[in-house]
Amino acid sequence: MKHIYIKIVFLLAVILTVGACKEEDNLQPEGLWDLSVPSIVAPENNAKIVLDENNASELITFNWTPATSSLGYGVYYSVIIVDAENPDYENPLMEITAENGGKGLSASVSYEDLDTALSLAGFNANTDVNLMWAAVAKSLSKEEMGTGNLTVTRFENEIIPTQLFISGTATESGTDMAQAISLRRLNNSEGNPSNIYEMYTSLTAGNTFMFYSEQSLPAHKYGGAEDVLVKNGNPISVAENGEYRITVNLDNNTYSLLKIDRWNVKGSPIIGGWGSDEPLKYIGGGVWQATMDLVNTGGFLFRADVPNEGYWNYLLKRVVGTANEVIMESQAGDQGLSYEDIPSEVKGTMIVTLDLSSNAYTYSIEKDPNAAEPIETPETLYLFVNNTMIEEMTKDEDIFKNSNYLALQNGDVVTLNTASDGTGTSFTMFANIGATDSPNDVKVSVNSDLSAGSDAINVERDQAYSFSVDFANAKFTWSYYNIFLFHWDEVNQKWDDRDEFLLTYVHPYKFTTTASLKAGFDMKFFSPWDNDFGANNxxxxxxxxxxxxxxxxxxxxxxxxxxxxIEITNDYASATYKFAK
Structure with missing residues (x-):
């Protein structure tokens, strides 16, 4: 047994010794051998190459002498190209594997591929770029390289991307390039893709953004300032938080930022018709939305409120021949499209959505699932003010209206009843007549839910009111007009430079103001454009x-x-006026 034990110990010692010898042999490739440096052959050092975009597939071939391993290990090659002014061999502008699976002594790149790499690196078209190229030899963990200088002249014309994205701290998606938001590529008048892009989005002040040709790097990057687009330029910023239309023109290297205060629905279906607006709320991703009451059928459009711009300058209408696509009226001709007012045949409380994300430019109208339930329409409805019956309202299917504009004062009380003596069924709403955040709009209209009940409806603003009571949609709507004096130099065609003086309502049916007027100027009284009062003398x-x-x-x-x-009649058909100095 003792002899067996000794033999086992001896055998283990031999195995360990042999293993140690093999481990020492395996270390030799790591440090006990050499790899020679390859020498560049072509292009020769300080060569100059002009890239010809008319021969974009022409090849540049790099050649070098072989590198050898002192122990005969295999050697693999590649070519890397770096900026001579700021050489970064860890992150080259381009890397090309040698022929024959990396074993060859040459590598080639086309004019087009090299020009693209230089463009992505930020070098401008038709400029000389100072480069360094290196023939890199690798064998196991060893690496050696031979280098040479090379000057390359880029293509005469710049590469224009076929897609654009926005990214940065000022954007909705932040700095994650994978989440960069795409811009919409617009068509030209022939219906083909142009080099003009746009998007609707929100931007935050104090932060920045840039445009990219891809949702990852490398990519063409664009910054700039003062509406001039610069490749690899400084990041762009805005002075105010808000929603913007961004336009980028890659043909002339410009961009524009149009701040949009809000989008509105304007037209026949809404309360107040063409004399009113229903604002939409921005919900993100280029989408605006609002719940509103559509009280009539007919055409409408989307109108943008833009600071320091004309009231009708930015209108979206339906593209003729489509179900729900929209186009900016002023852009339709440039894109070869025709437009029309958006038709609507629905009534009730609806959710209206305007989708201006890059893949959409559409609208939708859907019934609000949370809308108030209809109320059975009575045969008659009477309007009372301070417990005095004023009139029987006029019925049109499920809607009752008062016949003329009714002058009311703060503190008055309105009630509705199906009987002329007030003994019938009463209806009410739980909001004050005249309560609004926009008292100076051309036509102020507000609707509230209608319900059965005898609670009085209070008036909080002096004005001449129109009422609409819609039982099918359970809505009570009040509205009133403001009147403006337009004052302009007609002789010199200065309509666009006109003054618009808002008159103050004075009970009953009067409007007044004090204004500085010019001799010889033309004037008219407007509630644009529902009311248009012209002088008889x-x-x-x-x-x-x-x-x-x-x-x-x-x-x-x-x-x-x-x-x-001025003092108007209660039907707004005529008025008297007086100017006193």
Whole structure:
């Protein structure tokens, strides 16, 4: 047994010794051998190559002498190209594997591929780029390289991407390039893709963004300033938080930022019709949405409120021949499209969505699942003010309206009843007449849920009101007009430079203001464009005027400050006026 034990110990010692010898042999490739440096052959050092975009497939071939391992290990080659001004061999502009699976002594790249790499690196077209190229030899863990200088002239014309994305701290998606938001590529008048891109999105002030040709790097990058687009330029920023239309033109290297305060629905279906607006709320991703009451059928459009721009400058209408695609009216011709007002045949409380994300430019109208339930429509409905019956309202199917604009004061109380003596069924709403955040709009309209009940409806603003009571949609709507005096130099065609003086309502049916007026200027009283009062005697300082009739006032012969007052009839058909210095 003892002899067996000794033999086992001896055998283990031999195995360990042999293993140690083999481990020492395996270390030799790591440090006890050499790899020679390959020498460049072509292009020779300091060569200059002009890339010809008319021969974009032409090849540049790099050659070098072989590198050898002192122990005969296999050697593999590649070519790397770096910026001579800032050489970074760990992150080269381009890396090309040698022929024959990396074993050859040459590697080739086309003019087009090299030009693309230089463009992605930020070098401008038709410029000389100072480069260094290296023939890199690798054998196991060893690496050696031979280098040479090379000057390359880029293609005469810049590469123009066929897609664009936005990314940065100012954007909705932040700095994650994989989440960069795409811009919409617009068509030209022939219906083919142009080099103009746009998007609707929100931006935050104090942060920055850039445009990219890909959702990952490398990519063409664009920054700039003051509407000039610069490849690899400084990041762009905005002065105010908000929603913007961004336009990028790669043909002339410009960009524009149009701040949009809000999108509105405007047209026949909404309360107040064409004289009113229903605002949409931005919900992100280029989408605006709102719940609103559509009280009539007919056409409408989307109108943008843009600071310091005309009221009708930015309108979205339906593309002719489509179900629900929209186009900016002012852009339709440039894209070879025709447009029309958006038709609507639905009534009720609806969710209206305007989708201006890059793949959409559409609208939708859907019934609000949370809308109030209809109320059975009575045969008659009477309007009371301070417990005095004013009139029987006019019925049109499920909707009752008052016949004329009713002058009410703060503190008045309105009630609705199906009987002329107030003994029938009463209806109410739980909001005050005249309560609004936008009292100076052209036509102010507000609707609230209608319900059965005898609670009085309070008035909180002096004005002349129109009422609409819709039982099918359980809505009570009140509205009133503001009146503006437009004052402009007609002789010199200065309509766009006009003054618009808002008049103050004075109970009952009067409007007044004090304004500085110019001799010889034309004037008219407007609630644009529902009311348009023209003078029956244009040169008189006092007199009568007709809605949608008469002529422009031209009654001021001396510059100065004037007290102006008008008194309208309760149907807004006519009015009297007075100008006093």
């Amino acid at each position: 244009p040169s008189a300082l006092t007199g009568t005027m007709t809605n949608h009739g008469g002529s422009n006032f031209r009654n001021i012969t001396t510059d100065g400050s004037y007290n102006i007052s």
